Amino acid sequence: MTEEEKNLSAKENYNADNIQVLEGLEAVRKRPAMYIGDISKRGLHHLVYEVVDNSIDEALAGYCSEIEVFIHTDNAITVTDNGRGIPTGIHEKENKSALEVVMTVLHAGGKFDKGSYKVSGGLHGVGVSCVNALSSHVKVTVNREGQTFFQEYHFGKPVEAVKVIGSSTTTGTTTWFKPDDGIFTETVYDFDILSNRLRELAFLNKGIRLTITDERAMDEEGNLLSNSFFSEEGLKDFIDYLDATREKLMPDAITIEGEKSGIPVEVAMQYNTSFAENLHSYVNNINTHEGGTHLSGFRRGLTRTLKNYAERSGMLAKLKFDINGDDFREGLTAIISVKVAEPQFEGQTKTKLGNSEVMGAVDQMISESLTNYLEENPKEAKTIVNKVILAATARHAARKARELVQRKNVLSGSGLPGKLSDCSERDPEQCEIYLVEGDSAGGTAKQGRDRRFQAILPLRGKILNVEKAMPHKIFESEEIKNIYTALGITIGTEEDSKALNLERLRYHKIIIMTDADVDGSHIATLILTFFFRHMNELIEKGYVYIATPPFYLVKKGKEQHYCWTDEERDALIATLSPNGKDSGIHIQRYKGLGEMNAEQLWATTMDPEVRTLRQVTIENGTEADRVFSMLMGDEVPPRREFIEQNAKYANIDT
Numbered sequence: 170m171t172e173e174e175k176n177l178s179a180k181e182n183y184n185a186d187n188i189q190v191l192e193g194l195e196a197v198r199k200r201p202a203m204y205i206g207d208i209s210k211r212g213l214h215h216l217v218y219e220v221v222d223n224s225i226d227e228a229l230a231g232y233c234s235e236i237e238v239f240i241h242t243d244n245a246i247t248v249t250d251n252g253r254g255i256p257t258g259i260h261e262k263e264n265k266s267a268l269e270v271v272m273t274v275l276h277a278g279g280k281f282d283k284g285s286y287k288v289s290g291g292l293h294g295v296g297v298s299c300v301n302a303l304s305s306h307v308k309v310t311v312n313r314e315g316q317t318f319f320q321e322y323h324f325g326k327p328v329e330a331v332k333v334i335g336s337s338t339t340t341g342t343t344t345w346f347k348p349d350d351g352i353f354t355e356t357v358y359d360f361d362i363l364s365n366r367l368r369e370l371a372f373l374n375k376g377i378r379l380t381i382t383d384e385r386a387m388d389e390e391g392n393l394l395s396n397s398f399f400s401e402e403g404l405k406d407f408i409d410y411l412d413a414t415r416e417k418l419m420p421d422a423i424t425i426e427g428e429k430s431g432i433p434v435e436v437a438m439q440y441n442t443s444f445a446e447n448l449h450s451y452v453n454n455i456n457t458h459e460g461g462t463h464l465s466g467f468r469r470g471l472t473r474t475l476k477n478y479a480e481r482s483g484m485l486a487k488l489k490f491d492i493n494g495d496d497f498r499e500g501l502t503a504i505i506s507v508k509v510a511e512p513q514f515e516g517q518t519k520t521k522l523g524n525s526e527v528m529g530a531v532d533q534m535i536s537e538s539l540t541n542y543l544e545e546n547p548k549e550a551k552t553i554v555n556k557v558i559l560a561a562t563a564r565h566a567a568r569k570a571r572e573l574v575q576r577k578n579v580l581s582g583s584g585l586p587g588k589l590s591d592c593s594e595r596d597p598e599q600c601e602i603y604l605v606e607g608d609s610a611g612g613t614a615k616q617g618r619d620r621r622f623q624a625i626l627p628l629r630g631k632i633l634n635v636e637k638a639m640p641h642k643i644f645e646s647e648e649i650k651n652i653y654t655a656l657g658i659t660i661g662t663e664e665d666s667k668a669l670n671l672e673r674l675r676y677h678k679i680i681i682m683t684d685a686d687v688d689g690s691h692i693a694t695l696i697l698t699f700f701f702r703h704m705n706e707l708i709e710k711g712y713v714y715i716a717t718p719p720f721y722l723v724k725k726g727k728e729q730h731y732c733w734t735d736e737e738r739d740a741l742i743a744t745l746s747p748n749g750k751d752s753g754i755h756i757q758r759y760k761g762l763g764e765m766n767a768e769q770l771w772a773t774t775m776d777p778e779v780r781t782l783r784q785v786t787i788e789n790g791t792e793a794d795r796v797f798s799m800l801m802g803d804e805v806p807p808r809r810e811f812i813e814q815n816a817k818y819a820n821i822d823t
């Protein structure tokens with residue numbers, strides 16, 4: 170065969186044949202969670218990602234530049250792209266249109282052959298047929314070869330064969346779907362969640378325009394709510410976005426892009442004046458929260474390269490203590506994105522890359538490129554080494570402070586903080602601790618609680634802003650030390666300071682209770698920032714909650730009701746005075762916990778039978794990181810804007 174013939178034959182294969190028949194869609198409808206994770210909010214949004222990922226694949230193949238998402242008024246979704254269009258020719262084995270096979274056969278997605286591996290793909294890589302299986306109604310329109318093809322499906326089954334419904338001068342695929350409300354427990358799409366994912370995809374795949382329009386909502390000017398994302402410089406732009414409110418140390422982020430052992434690797438990194446390490450890693454556009462071999466390769470390459478350079482530069486000559494791996498990552502924001510043909514995902518949430526060959530590839534890539542960068546940019550190199558020296562010095566100071574704390578704890582008997590009102594139960598699973606703003610509210614909570622299983626730890630005023638403080642300050646802050654000791658978490662040794670020792674954790678519900686005002690929400694944010702940066706595992710395990718005290722007490726005669734929203738209050742007033750003229754109604758607006766007595770606090774906010782606890786979850790660590798650095802950073806305007814937009818606070822579970 171000539172080269173041209175080979176290409177032709179490969180193309181033919183690619184078009185319609187090589188799709189394997191694996192499983193029917195019934196399996197998906199029977200056990201949806203197995204395929205898309207869950208059937209609540211997350212799974213619902215996953216459907217959109219699955220469809221968008223197919224268009225992203227088409228863009229990565231070089232044939233698509235625009236992807237648009239619409240949320241319709243009935244929470245149906247349209248995803249449209251300007252790619253080549255899903256092939257519509259007859260698939261020989263199945264004897265039906267390839268389009269129908271893609272839509273109705275599990276795993277048939279983009280795996281037309283091995284040569285064209287699917288680089289993006291949802292977390293579970295299940296393909297668009299799953300979306301079809303879990304939708305009450307789907308319509309796909311394909312423009313290609315001058316024609317418009319169409320097929321629709323009910324509950325995954327084609328209504329009729331693929332048909333031509335017109336002619337076309339463009340190419341592309343449009344998928345409209347309505348999630349099956351008999352399957353999903355949540356059916357309302359969240360514009361912000363979808364926007365965040367599209368923004369992330371735009372940064373991870375430069376040059377693609379991703380647009381989302383929400384037909385359910387208008388902005389102030391009467392236009393439909395819409396966001397459009399496009400990144401010219403990819404990960405570099407991503408870093409600038411994440412670090413918008415941090416003070417950067419180099420004028421431009423360092424970028425590394427190339428391929429090693431057949432693995433495409435892309436990295437961008439920038440140092441800033443903070444002390445936090447912000448590494449975000451992706452495999453095939455999926456955020457690997459738990460890291461894995463690509464991240465290890467990055468760490469190794471970074472440490473070795475910077476260490477070599479620092480030693481050769483002579484700048485370490487006067488340093489009286491050694492430098493360790495952490496020191497190279499303090500104040501570092503970095504994004505590592507790799508594409509792996511057959512990724513193995515491991516870990517609790519299946520977001521840890523296991524492929525061992527990736528480690529060396531990333532390590533080598535970093536070593537080579539970063540060595541070059543340092544040679545070519547001596548000024549920036551010096552800045553980095555100075556930052557590393559600062560980190561090592563601070564770590565040294567932190568160790569001294571920590572040792573002091575540990576010695577004191579050993580001396581003081583039980584080691585529990587004096588301000589803690591502990592519960593009598595000892596089984597951590599049964600136990601709760603309320604972190605309460607202020608001594609006076611703490612006192613009320615102490616009177617109101619069920620002392621059998623509820624402990625109270627009052628915190629005085631604003632706790633340390635860990636986003637801005639030097640690391641060793643943590644061990645000097647009385648409030649933070651109290652949190653550590655009350656929870657039973659030892660402040661780790663240096664090596665394992667990032668991994669918490671949770672065996673001795675004394676409570677499995679850690680509840681933040683602050684006033685329902687701006688100050689209170691700021692304090693809750695400070696506490697959450699601390700948990701996010703230093704006790705992330707507690708959040709991951711689902712142990713951290715926010716209490717929701719009521720906003721109003723509405724009284725009429727002997728009757729009294731609590732209300733949590735203005736709507737609830739108005740509805741209640743309407744039922745209490747049907748004629749609208751009843752003057753016997755008294756409304757009390759609670760500004761702080763202090764305005765409630767112990768019984769009221771118990772009855773509204775602490776009694777497990779009636780209270781509402783908001784569990785703190787971090788689905789999108791990258792966005793959470795940006796939000797925390799913004800909320801707790803120096804710049805006031807973005808913080809004000811965020812707090813105004815999220816006035817009732819706490820939308821960190823994006």
Ligand code: 0RA
Pocket residue numbers: 180183184223224227250252253254255256279281342
């Ligand atoms: C495989 C082959 C070809 C197109 C696609 C996949 C494709 C799939 C999707 C899913 C959403 N949008 C898409 N766009 C394209 C075309 C092969 C050819 O035309 O030669």
